[in-house]
Structure formats: structure tokens, C-alpha cells
Amino acid sequence: MKPLAVTAYTATSALGRGTAAMLDALRRGTSGLKPNDFDRAELRAWIGRVAGLEEEPVGGALAEFDCRNNRLAQVGLAQDGFIESVSRAKSRYGARRIAVLLGTSTSGILQTELAYRSRDRQGALPSDFDYRHGQNLFSVTDFVRRSLGLEGPAATISTACSSSAKVFAAASRYIATGVADAAVVGGVDSLCLTTLHGFTSLELVSDEPCRPFDAARKGMSIGEAAGYALLEQDAASPLRFVGYGESSDGYHMSTPQPEGEWAFAAMREALRRAALEPAAIDYVNAHGTATPANDRAEDRALARLFGSAVPVSSTKGWTGHTLGAAGIVEAIACFLALEHDFIPTTINTSVVEPGIESQIVLENRRARVRRALTNSFGFGGSNCSLVFAA
Numbered sequence: 503m504k505p506l507a508v509t510a511y512t513a514t515s516a517l518g519r520g521t522a523a524m525l526d527a528l529r530r531g532t533s534g535l536k537p538n539d540f541d542r543a544e545l546r547a548w549i550g551r552v553a554g555l556e557e558e559p560v561g562g563a564l565a566e567f568d569c570r571n572n573r574l575a576q577v578g579l580a581q582d583g584f585i586e587s588v589s590r591a592k593s594r595y596g597a598r599r600i601a602v603l604l605g606t607s608t609s610g611i612l613q614t615e616l617a618y619r620s621r622d623r624q625g626a627l628p629s630d631f632d633y634r635h636g637q638n639l640f641s642v643t644d645f646v647r648r649s650l651g652l653e654g655p656a657a658t659i660s661t662a663c664s665s666s667a668k669v670f671a672a673a674s675r676y677i678a679t680g681v682a683d684a685a686v687v688g689g690v691d692s693l694c695l696t697t698l699h700g701f702t703s704l705e706l707v708s709d710e711p712c713r714p715f716d717a718a719r720k721g722m723s724i725g726e727a728a729g730y731a732l733l734e735q736d737a738a739s740p741l742r743f744v745g746y747g748e749s750s751d752g753y754h755m756s757t758p759q760p761e762g763e764w765a766f767a768a769m770r771e772a773l774r775r776a777a778l779e780p781a782a783i784d785y786v787n788a789h790g791t792a793t794p795a796n797d798r799a800e801d802r803a804l805a806r807l808f809g810s811a812v813p814v815s816s817t818k819g820w821t822g823h824t825l826g827a828a829g830i831v832e833a834i835a836c837f838l839a840l841e842h843d844f845i846p847t848t849i850n851t852s853v854v855e856p857g858i859e860s861q862i863v864l865e866n867r868r869a870r871v872r873r874a875l876t877n878s879f880g881f882g883g884s885n886c887s888l889v890f891a892a
């Protein structure tokens with residue numbers, strides 16, 4: 503594929519608002535996870551929560567979009583001068599030539615959950631309940647596009663935890679085929695009852711901070727985040743998006759193919775598109791959910807492709823698993839590694855499970871990072887790997 507320049511990016515998560523907060527937390531080894539205090543706090547879990555969303559409603563001309571997910575989208579847009587960067591791109595290409603491609607898994611479903619709690623005796627939902635601007639998966643993309651004043655093609659990709667990785671692949675195709683000249687890509691996923699209780703019912707949620715690849719790991723910690731990147735075809739930037747690979751296990755609704763066969767295929771395809779050999783990768787940001795089956799399957803795929811030669815870490819112990827926003831947040835972790843020459847540790851992990859063959863990083867390290875690969879693997883085996891270079 504023809505490389506695309508990454509000319510702007512931003513992330514907001516439990517680590518804070520904007521990339522400076524994220525970089526500082528990664529460098530200091532400060533996790534954003536905390537004991538569950540969301541909603542009625544019924545579940546024993548640790549979560550990655552963005553503070554202050556309850557006090558920051560969407561207002562003005564877009565007030566009808568108000569919900570937790572769009573509040574998070576709004577806060578995320580306001581960081582790192584991202585709106586201004588898009589405005590400059592709009593002046594170069596025109597509002598109709600910039601695509602908006604975002605990932606989410608649940609969008610504003612919390613609005614629906616709360617509405618169901620407020621049904622009257624006949625079961626009717628509240629009169630002000632608005633599915634179109636809340637739970638609807640396109641809501642967040644529509645909101646972001648309107649917020650940025652863009653009029654180009656727009657789509658929401660919802661493939662569980664690979665959603666906001668797959669938007670990079672989609673953007674590459676949109677630009678390569680002339681549908682757009684640039685693209686705003688990213689993802690937004692906010693805390694809700696469906697994911698907290700749903701993953702708990704599957705016995706996948708830990709009652710302590712998650713510990714990816716650790717011998718004593720108990721499962722995931724769920725988080726929320728918003729992240730965005732601006733991709734352009736011929737712009738000057740030290741950061742470049744150079745390859746992607748996608749695959750589908752078709753194995754099981756919630757369990758990965760045990761040998762990581764199709765995770766391996768996604769990574770191999772990403773390297774092929776980037777015209778790189780495995781030895782060219784300096785760092786892998788693993789999907790690393792801290793669930794036993796996922797970590798083992800990913801390790802088998804990583805070891806098959808890279809052996810133990812490449813440093814591997816998961817950043818979910820910092821932010822929690824941000825589901826539909828995980829792809830963009832972890833892409834931005836790669837951007838920070840590329841720009842600042844460091845590899846973040848797999849925080850909370852102390853003893854790697856015996857049998858794990860990958861080189862799991864257990865402390866922050868200074869290193870020259872020229873090319874990084876990040877993995878995002880969704881429920882149902884929807885896999886995506888991305889390669890970035892600097």
C-alpha cells in the first residue's frame with residue numbers, strides 16, 4: 503500500500519485528556535485503573551473511567567446528540583489541537599474530500615439502558631428517549647463529522663475490539679480509490695452496563711487490575727476512551743501508516759482460534775502490505791486482554807512470526823480494555839513509542855505465564871523504535887494488525 507502520513511492525533515482515556523497526559527502516565531508507570539465506581543458499582547472490578555463526563559453535556563446546535571459516548575467524543579476532539587489540524591486540512595482539500603471513519607462497539611447504549619430503567623407501568627420508554635442520536639451506531643460518527651464541519655463520506659465500523667483498528671484499513675482504501683483525499687479515523691467507546699455485566703457473565707472480568715500475560719491473571723479490566731488520527735496522502739509528517747492486515751477466525755463467538763492461526767495471518771498480511779520482514783519490527787503492542795485464552799492464542803501467533811526477538815507489551819493495564827476504542831488508543835501508544843523512542847511496560851504483570859514464548863516487556867525501556875505493529879482482535883475472530891513507521 504502507499505503509505506499515509508499521520509499528521510495529527512489525540513487520545514483521551516483513564517490516563518487523562520490528551521497525549522501529554524498519556525505519555526506522562528506511561529513514563530511514570532501510573533495506571534489509570536481504579537475500583538469500579540460506575541453506575542451502582544455492583545460489580546467487583548477495576549475500570550478505566552474518564553473523569554468529569556457527567557458534568558460536560560453536549561450543548562448548542564448538537565444538543566440532541568447528548569449521551570455519555572458523544573460527551574466522550576466531544577472531550578476527545580478538544581485535545582491536542584486536533585480540531586485546528588482538521589480545519590487546516592479542510593482548507594486544503596475541502597469539507598467534502600475528508601472522510602470520517604470511526605469505530606465503536608456500543609455507541610450510546612447507556613442511554614437506552616437508563617431509559618429502560620425509567621419505563622412507566624405500561625412499559626413505555628420516556629418520551630424524551632432518542633435512539634437516533636444515542637444508541638444508533640452511526641450517532642458518534644455523525645456527531646464528530648458535524649462537530650468538525652465535514653461533509654465527506656462517513657461510516658461507523660463495529661467489529662467489537664478491532665473496530666478502531668479497522669478504520670485505518672478502510673481509510674487506506676477510501677484514499678487509494680479516490681473517494682477521499684484525507685480521513686479522520688478513530689474510535690469512541692464509553693462505559694455502559696451491557697459490557698460491564700456482559701463480560702462479567704462470561705467470567706472474563708478481573709476483580710483486580712488486569713495483568714496481561716501474567717501467570718496469575720484473572721481477566722480483563724474494562725475502560726473507556728476516545729481517540730482520533732488524521733491521515734493524509736502526500737503530507738509531510740515523521741509518522742506514517744504503512745501496512746494493515748485483516749482476517750476472520752470464524753471459529754467461535756467469544757473464543758479465539760487456540761493456535762492464533764488467523765491472528766498470525768493478519769500480522770503477516772500487514773507486513774506484506776508494508777513490504778517488511780518480521781525482523782524490521784522494533785515493537786509490538788499486543789492485543790493482550792489478560793484473559794487466558796486470548797493471551798495464549800496471541801502469543802502463539804507472535805512467536806510463530808517473530809520468535810522471541812521483538813519486544814512485546816500490552817497497554818491495557820494502563821487504560822483498561824477500551825473495546826471499540828482499543829485500536830486507536832493502542833495505535834497512539836505506538837505513535838508515542840515511535841516519536842519518543844521508548845517501549846512501555848506491561849504494567850501490573852510481574853511473572854509471565856510459563857509457556858509464553860514472546861519477549862514480554864516488564865519494565866519501561868529506552869529503545870530506538872522505527873517501526874511498530876499493533877494488534878486488535880475482536881469477538882468472533884475479527885482481527886486487524888497495523889504497522890506504523892517513523
